[in-house]
Amino acid sequence: MSDASRQGSPSAQWSESSGTASSSVLLVQDLYAGYGAHTVLRGITIEVRAGAITGLLGPNGHGKTTLLRCASGLIKPKRGRIEFKGCELTGRQPEWIAAQGLGQVPQGDMLFGQMSVQDNLLMGAYLAPAWAQREANLCRVFALFPRLQERLQQSAGTLSGGERRMLSIGRGLMSCAELLMIDEPSLGLAPKVIEDIYVAIVRLADEGMPILLVEESVERVAEVCRQVYLLDDGLIRWQGTAAELDGNAELISTYLGS
């Protein structure tokens, strides 16, 4: 991507590039959102393009999860608009948004704890198009996370943290989603397990799945993402490529304190 196009406003980029190989999948424009009187997001504009991992980086409690919850319809934004594949999502119910192909691997996994691993995966394939392809998608998930196949009849609540994360991502893959938003995949996991999860995420992206990755860890984001947004205190403070982020020690120490 050229410098000029990167520095242009995302909306302009989006209208120029729609239909090309790296077209825009998700577009968030001037989004304000929060809980009650408390405003968490104060005018966010980001764009997720096809064919790569887009990173959303920022410290905890600064609105990353709120942004994802707005996109998937779990909370209603106060202002602004969200478009997915050119289709307006703002104000829609989460089930409608999921049916458009926007998949979310939520923070804390939100598994169905009392249900078996198999039932959790099948819940991911609830929508009719995914239901028709559930066998093929199960194979795909098992290829990515063989551990899940061994635990098929075990209830999701008894899995280890890493297995829960695998199940949560696996459930997201069962849905034939056209964009997967993954919220802090490394949260609370041991380094070795984080490594496994990231191998899987990169493999998914290589297979052509567009991913919006929410992370706190600069190293992880710099390693796998193409485009990176830095979200701090409800605003996008910086955007650029992962390589630029890596070389910008001042930026990292200002916003991420490391």
Added chain:
Amino acid sequence: MQDLLQVLVSGLTLAAMYALSAVGLSLCWGSMNVLNMAHGAIMVVGGYVCYSAATFLGSGGPASFAMALAAGAAMGALLYLALVRPLRQRKGFETLIIIASFGLGLIIENLILKTYGAYPIAQPIALEGGWEFEQVFVPYQNAVVLASSSLILIVLALFLGKTRTGRAIRATSISAPAAQLQGVPVRRIYLLVMMLSGSLAAASGVLLSTLTTLAPTMGYDPMLKAFIVCVAAGLGNASGALFVALLLGVFEAAVGFYLGVRFGFSFLLALVILSLIWRPSGLFGGKDLQRL
């Protein structure tokens, strides 16, 4: 030995009816925190619809029963659309819906009273007679009640356990937002659960009326017992409710047989109170729920 078998016959029959309505109540609470006080009224509707179908339309037992199930589902849908949906987002929903559904139940029961009168009516589809084995008497109707409730519960368990929609019902009751993220239309699931629960209430009402008689107030006692079963099992746990219903049905029949029928209910309450002291959230209880 004969005594024990006789107790089992009447206890299991009681249990089967408790189970049908307790499972229905439990489904509603489990998926949307609705304590449906119109459950008894829906039992009454089921009983009278079955009676009317058999008497005025001349339909046979199974057809009349099916019509009662359909009427129960319709009542469940009415309850959802008229009360649950408009109140769902309101503060204090759990309390509001108890009072609102109690009101709806009163209206339904009084409409039935006005239409059919207060006198008890015999349920025409009930069978007479029975088998006698070694001094144990098994009325045909008890066998019908047992068989049909078991069949209904097995079909329900298969539906909830194995089908795409049944799985979505379970998922919604565990976490409605997580189910929505998978594309589950949770409001349609709520409607479906209320209809299922209404059908179960109607089924239980018909079966009850075949063993006793039809009366506009016949729903109160079984509804109370179904609530007791649900509380003892842990609210919202349908399979737990089934187990506790079996236990309490047989227990009540045993106390009734050995000590006298008038002690049955008080001993049942005593047992439930003791079990709640031991496990305050019910034998199988202990979960919080997020409702949308």
